[in-house]
Amino acid sequence: MPSKSLYCKHKHVSDSVLKTLIYLAAAVTVVVLVGILGYILVNGVPYITWKFISTPYSEMNPDLKGILPMIINTLYIVVITLLISAPIGISSAIYLTQYAKQGRLVRAIRFTTEVLSGIPSIIFGLFGYTVFCVLFRLQVSILAGCLTMTICILPTIIRTTEESLIAVPSSFKEGALALGAGKLRVILGIVLPCAMPGVLTAVILAVGRIVGESAALLFTSGIGYHMPKDFFRQILTSGRTLTLHLYQTAREASTPDAMNIAFATAAVLLILVFLLNCLTRLVTKVLQKQ
Amino acid sequence: MLQATLTNERAEHKRATANRIKKIIAVALGAVIALSFFFPYIRFVFKDSVYALSGLQLATVRGMRVAGPQMSGLVTIPLLTRIAVIAGVALALLGIVLLLLRKPVLAGTAYILAGITPLIVLITTSNIQTAVTSLNISEISVQYLWPFLGTLFLGIISAVLCLWTQGTERLAESIFKVASCVSVGSVVVITIYILVTGAPAIAQIGLGEFLFGREWAASSEKFGILALILSSIAGTAGAILLGVPIGILTAVFLSETARPGVAKLVRPAVELLAGIPSVIYGFFGMLVIVPAIRTFPPFQGNTTGDSLLAAILILAIMVLPTIVNVSETALHAVPISYREASLALGATPTTTIFKVTIPAAKSGILAGVILGVGRAIGETMAVIMVAGNVPNMPSLLGPVRFLTTGIAMEMSYSSGLHRQALFAIGLVLFVFIMIVNISFTYISKKGVQMDAE
Numbered sequence: 001m002p003s004k005s006l007y008c009k010h011k012h013v014s015d016s017v018l019k020t021l022i023y024l025a026a027a028v029t030v031v032v033l034v035g036i037l038g039y040i041l042v043n044g045v046p047y048i049t050w051k052f053i054s055t056p057y058s059e060m061n062p063d064l065k066g067i068l069p070m071i072i073n074t075l076y077i078v079v080i081t082l083l084i085s086a087p088i089g090i091s092s093a094i095y096l097t098q099y100a101k102q103g104r105l106v107r108a109i110r111f112t113t114e115v116l117s118g119i120p121s122i123i124f125g126l127f128g129y130t131v132f133c134v135l136f137r138l139q140v141s142i143l144a145g146c147l148t149m150t151i152c153i154l155p156t157i158i159r160t161t162e163e164s165l166i167a168v169p170s171s172f173k174e175g176a177l178a179l180g181a182g183k184l185r186v187i188l189g190i191v192l193p194c195a196m197p198g199v200l201t202a203v204i205l206a207v208g209r210i211v212g213e214s215a216a217l218l219f220t221s222g223i224g225y226h227m228p229k230d231f232f233r234q235i236l237t238s239g240r241t242l243t244l245h246l247y248q249t250a251r252e253a254s255t256p257d258a259m260n261i262a263f264a265t266a267a268v269l270l271i272l273v274f275l276l277n278c279l280t281r282l283v284t285k286v287l288q289k290q
Numbered sequence: 291m292l293q294a295t296l297t298n299e300r301a302e303h304k305r306a307t308a309n310r311i312k313k314i315i316a317v318a319l320g321a322v323i324a325l326s327f328f329f330p331y332i333r334f335v336f337k338d339s340v341y342a343l344s345g346l347q348l349a350t351v352r353g354m355r356v357a358g359p360q361m362s363g364l365v366t367i368p369l370l371t372r373i374a375v376i377a378g379v380a381l382a383l384l385g386i387v388l389l390l391l392r393k394p395v396l397a398g399t400a401y402i403l404a405g406i407t408p409l410i411v412l413i414t415t416s417n418i419q420t421a422v423t424s425l426n427i428s429e430i431s432v433q434y435l436w437p438f439l440g441t442l443f444l445g446i447i448s449a450v451l452c453l454w455t456q457g458t459e460r461l462a463e464s465i466f467k468v469a470s471c472v473s474v475g476s477v478v479v480i481t482i483y484i485l486v487t488g489a490p491a492i493a494q495i496g497l498g499e500f501l502f503g504r505e506w507a508a509s510s511e512k513f514g515i516l517a518l519i520l521s522s523i524a525g526t527a528g529a530i531l532l533g534v535p536i537g538i539l540t541a542v543f544l545s546e547t548a549r550p551g552v553a554k555l556v557r558p559a560v561e562l563l564a565g566i567p568s569v570i571y572g573f574f575g576m577l578v579i580v581p582a583i584r585t586f587p588p589f590q591g592n593t594t595g596d597s598l599l600a601a602i603l604i605l606a607i608m609v610l611p612t613i614v615n616v617s618e619t620a621l622h623a624v625p626i627s628y629r630e631a632s633l634a635l636g637a638t639p640t641t642t643i644f645k646v647t648i649p650a651a652k653s654g655i656l657a658g659v660i661l662g663v664g665r666a667i668g669e670t671m672a673v674i675m676v677a678g679n680v681p682n683m684p685s686l687l688g689p690v691r692f693l694t695t696g697i698a699m700e701m702s703y704s705s706g707l708h709r710q711a712l713f714a715i716g717l718v719l720f721v722f723i724m725i726v727n728i729s730f731t732y733i734s735k736k737g738v739q740m741d742a743e
Contacts, residue, residue, distance in 0.1 A: 091469035126487075184459050212567030266570050
């Protein structure tokens with residue numbers, strides 16, 4: 001504590017100045033958000049038509065400027081990534097909370113999860129490119145993008161699931177154990193169902209991360225824009241997600257028409273992010289009610 | 291009593307039979323893995339003809355004589371490929387033996403390793419591909435995917451069966467444990483890869499030349515990244531200088547002064563700000579901030595708008611949610627008694643906030659700031675869209691190139707030393723991030739210790 005009294009002489013002036021600053025800062029934050037949302041939505045929403053969402057894209061043909069292939073590519077990446085990453089992440093959260101004793105392994109897992117969440121996505125992109133595209137010979141393909149994203153979202157899933165597993169009251173577990181159930185049965189039958197809203201939150205957060213990701217996918221899943229013909233061929237070819245489509249169209253746009261495509265894509269992305277955000281909120285509310 | 295013993299015996303008998311079946315299947319699958327190496331499982335497609343090689347051939351044949359119109363040469367099969375093929379057979383057989391010797395855990399490990407060996411074959415045969423390509427005759431492609439996936443799955447299934455003979459509980463624990471090692475494994479592999487791919491260029495260019503060289507010109511093979519490093523640092527510092535005061539004050543607003551109703555509106559706004567994809571920030575910056583800088587009267591004529599300043603403004607917005615969230619959590623954690631004591635001494639609420647609450651939460655706030663630094667230094671797409679991407683020394687109104695954008699800009703068309711230099715930039719960026727990360731861990735640990743006191 002400083003030796004001078006907390007009761008300052010210039011209290012009145014500094015007090016009101018500081019108070020104004022606080023309100024100003026909060027106002028700046030809100031205004032920035034409203035500004036970005038408003039700007040994108042006002043300019044983008046008028047161009048979102050059913051045709052825009054349901055037609056393929058072509059760089060040559062001015063009639064084909066839809067985003068259907070990008071929506072499908074994004075879906076592919078979300079689904080495949082979650083299919084790989086969710087089981088690994090949830091199992092690892094179960095191990096950390098239910099089995100592991102404090103030790104070197106647990107410390108290593110905690111540390112590496114933290115490190116993983118701090119690595120910027122461009123590094124994931126470089127890594128994914130050298131390992132999955134070049135070394136594993138997947139070329140620049142959706143599958144390579146999925147494998148890269150799997151590592152990207154692992155920390156999100158592990159940490160959120162872990163928190164919800166810890167929150168399950170231990171009396172539930174003890175009750176089940178006392179009735180003679182095995183440990184695995186307790187985990188799968190009692191702990192995991194109780195933590196389900198948390199697991200769901202983890203998955204939704206991961207979906208949000210994948211939908212918004214661009215730098216890690218630029219070199220791994222690439223910027224192809226062709227309509228998928230069959231599933232297996234498609235995941236082995238390059239395909240751009242909505243974010244990369246926005247990036248490409250915004251950079252290459254020379255005409256107002258092209259800019260409108262970028263605006264509409266940005267608006268679709270924002271609406272998607274907003275819906276995912278609402279979904280998280282809803283699930284968290286359910287969790288709190290329980 | 292008698293009946294109870296009988297049921298027990300029956301259950302015991304049932305379990306023993308089940309275990310025997312699992313064992314038999316695991317042994318059979320192991321045999322399939324071992325045998326698969328004697329069937330053709332790698333295909334070289336060369337011009338129009340297809341050569342299917344079995345594992346045995348791959349391990350014993352000296353190489354392939356490739357003849358073209360001008361050149362011909364012997365393409366040898368790499369030693370590592372041979373070792374991997376032999377190891378695949380040996381490990382599968384070892385798994386069978388260990389299982390019969392009643393060592394299921396070791397047998398499972400052997401099976402998993404046997405399942406992974408094709409991966410090494412896959413990686414090492416790329417040498418064959420480069421050798422053939424360098425002879426300049428024809429493209430050769432190696433088709434491999436299905437046998438590789440097959441072996442991997444067989445290995446995993448038989449390993450699971452091995453462990454299952456010890457009971458479901460043990461199996462589950464092992465599976466959970468292996469899954470949790472994935473993140474450890476990825477970090478180790480990423481670190482190794484970034485080092486391995488980044489080091490050669492640094493060795494070739496020279497560390498001093500690379501880090502402190504002022505010129506980056508790929509066409510004349512000049513790879514100095516001082517401008518990129520300084521731009522990254524300047525951009526991050528500027529974003530933090532702008533973002534931190536606003537962020538902390540917003541956090542104060544949310545946790546201390548706002549009425550609950552207002553906070554309920556502002557908090558989701560901050561959360562939404564965190565969820566907006568970085569491309570959208572870049573898009574917004576490109577269309578709003580860049581033209582605003584270009585037409586801002588004092589700057590007019592001096593700048594095109596694509597500048598360090600634009601990057602700083604966008605990054606400041608992007609680090610806001612991180613700083614607000616972490617600082618708010620830290621402020622919430624300050625015990626209410628601190629505030630009460632200060633107020634009881636006659637301090638005003640505002641004085642209490644700035645003299646008591648914020649100092650008490652300072653380690654948490656610092657952690658938030660460091661997280662913000664990490665986010666700003668690693669941001670790519672938003673910066674690439676507003677910063678102009680010319681590798682200049684940083685100046686507020688001039689176009690600059692960051693470390694991250696340096697990689698992203700040239701990756702698609704680079705080759706040779708140029709590409710290696712990009713990987714080396716990745717290494718430098720990785721080192722920066724690790725320093726940020728470790729100081730974050732250190733500071734948040736210190737915060738926890740302080741709370742414990």
